[in-house]
Amino acid sequence: MSEVYNFPKYYEVAFSFRDIAREVDVFEECFRQFSKIPVRSVLEIACGNSPHMEELVKRGYQYNGLDINEAMIAYSREKAQAFPERVNLVRADLVNFELDTKVDFVFTLLDSIFVKNSGELQSHFDRVADVLRKGGLYFLDWCVHFEIATFEDAVSWEMEQNNIRVKTTVQWQAISRSEQTFRETITFEVDDRGNKNKITGSIIKRAVYPQEFLFFIDRQQHFEFVGWWNNWNLKKPLKDQIKIDRPIAVVRRI
Ligand SMILES: C[S@@+](CC[C@H](N)C(=O)[O-])C[C@H]1O[C@@H](n2cnc3c(N)ncnc32)[C@H](O)[C@@H]1O
Structure with a gap:
């Protein structure tokens, strides 16, 4: 998880x-x-x-x-x-x-x-x-x-609510092309009213x-x-x- x-x-x-x-x-x-x-x-x-x-x-x-x-x-x-x-x-x-x-x-x-x-x-x-x-x-x-996925991509964006700012980066990496599995890694870089924190997690998915x-x-x-x-x-x-x-x-x- x-x-x-x-x-x-x-x-x-x-x-x-x-x-x-x-x-x-x-x-x-x-x-x-x-x-x-x-x-x-x-x-x-x-x-x-x-x-x-x-x-x-x-x-x-x-x-x-x-x-x-x-x-x-x-x-x-x-x-x-x-x-x-x-x-x-x-x-x-x-x-x-x-x-x-x-x-x-x-x-x-x-x-x-x-x-x-x-x-x-x-x-x-x-x-x-x-x-x-x-x-x-x-x-x-x-x-x-739908994308002909290379799974070498990453996307990033920033959002803010109630003085909590989160920069999110999502990356995808192929695990097995034949089994269509890949690792999705999400990173939150958080600024929670001055408290800074970086949280990263991965999950394996089948395309x-x-x-x-x-x-x-x-x-x-x-x-x-x-x-x-x-x-x-x-x-x-x-x-x-x-x-x-x-x-x-x-x-x-x-
Ligand atoms: C990208 S979030 C989506 C949350 C919400 N549906 C939304 O639209 O923002 C994915 C959610 O899937 C849950 N999740 C991951 N694996 C799961 C599983 N095997 N069964 C049920 N929920 C799972 C995670 O805990 C997480 O809350």
Whole structure:
């Protein structure tokens, strides 16, 4: 497990570049266009600090969040104190989990399907099929690897909230080209009101390539492919895009 996820507050600052209300608008547009069932409850896989929880609850949805990291779950529980009856947070591994109830919509954001091999990928989709009602959608943000990856890249950005400044660097390094595994290393360089700290953590992932994803979904008894789009924009199907940024993909439970 990556060390950086033990610091939910710094994670929250680092990834605060998103427009949460706009992203929830996109979820709702997907419900209207593609869901075959009304959506009342949602499940976020690898929810971390649950950045979309409050907005979803405000709009009337029951929120379920699942994460392997106790610090992240504790942080989300703290945030949920204002509306505890609308939220259910579970510590579990996305490869093998169960929920007490079924949900109408599942989502995983920021390339967070942490699987190391094809068996774990299949197990994850089987578990999602168990908890998602027929006709409901599974929404994936950046979970398919569209770039012809060299895995020698790094990206860096800085964010600030409440006088906490975090410079984030993410690096990728190939482990096995044939098994499509790579190491993702995230570093936070934190200035917390004058207290400086550097936190680094790595995690191993298996890449999921686009045509492989289509083939994989096609083989699934419980899912069908709905579509994929660039930059959270349902007017921008990926086939027309040269430069891909924050791609989303949607599949439906059958
Ligand atoms: C990039 S964060 C995403 C957090 C949040 N969903 C968001 O949109 O900002 C990835 C999260 O995945 C969690 N995670 C890593 N491996 C996991 C696993 N095997 N099962 C469940 N959660 C996992 C980490 O603890 C971390 O909170």
